[in-house]
Amino acid sequence: MKANGGLPTLAASTVRTAHRDVTDRLREAIVSGLLPAGTHLVQADLAAQLQVSVTPIREALRDLESQGLVDVDPFRGATVHKVSLAELEEVYALRRLLVPMAIRERVQTITDEELDEAGILVRRMTLTSPDAEWVENNRRLHRLLDGTSNQPHLRAILRRLADVSALYVGLSVHNDPARRRRARDDHRAMVKAYRARDADAVIAITLNHINDTATVAAHALQEDAD
Structure with missing residues (x-):
């Protein structure tokens, strides 16, 4: 209401x-x-x-x-908060550096129950769900997958970056109709790679996923500035 x-x-x-x-x-x-x-x-x-x-x-x-x-x-x-190209570049540069560190630990500690929860979040992120709902489920998914139980300071930093990133994720799904489909495929592949405990595969998929979001969001910001 x-x-x-x-x-x-x-x-x-x-x-x-x-x-x-x-x-x-x-x-x-x-x-x-x-x-x-x-x-x-x-x-x-x-x-x-x-x-x-x-x-x-x-x-x-x-x-x-x-x-x-x-x-x-x-x-x-x-x-x-006002988004900016400078902030986008800083936030995503930090995520590219730190997320692989978290994944190498997380792939060993994530439980089957947590992966089941991740699968539920992925299924909730449909191609037609409202933008805000999709972005919030995306935020929860990445908190679950990228979270690291044994490195609390790294976890706190990544959560802060993921929270700010929600604004740029929103830009990406709003401005690129095909973004959700690509993200859905990435998310499914991430969960599968986690189940296989394949850190290198998870890192490669996640970095490609992060770069896709950053590229689409940057394009949207540049268009607004023109």
Whole structure:
């Protein structure tokens, strides 16, 4: 549901907290473009639209700031993060360097149950699912596959990079109709290579996948700049 044609209203939940619900809805609105880059995020207005108190809004904005999706200035307040070609190049250069390190450890520690969960996420990422839903499942999938249990600092860095990357993944699937199909094939191949415990294959597939996203997103940014 949406309030006054704007953000989705907060659904009743006996499991998830209002804080988690608000964070998910704001992330969805940012990634989908419902809240465009540079939008000033007024806590009272968001609370009214999502039909919650200001407290979960404040907590959600803090979380989204840590994920790189919201920028907070002591004078201007919170705004939706603006993507840029320079940031894209930096984020994806770091991912190219660090993801192979994580994969070499992860291929040894990932469980069959986790790979089953990864398979479920891959199947949820259909060619017709909403962009924001697809991007969120993609974020969860890569957190699961690229996460490293024995290297907590590396895991934290990669999660931060993956969170920021959600904006560029959104650009790629929105601007290239064939991107989802290629990503689907990559994801299936990744899970298969993980099941085979073939680190070299996982790294090769993942790097190709990362490069595809970066190329499509960069093209979209360059077109917007022209």
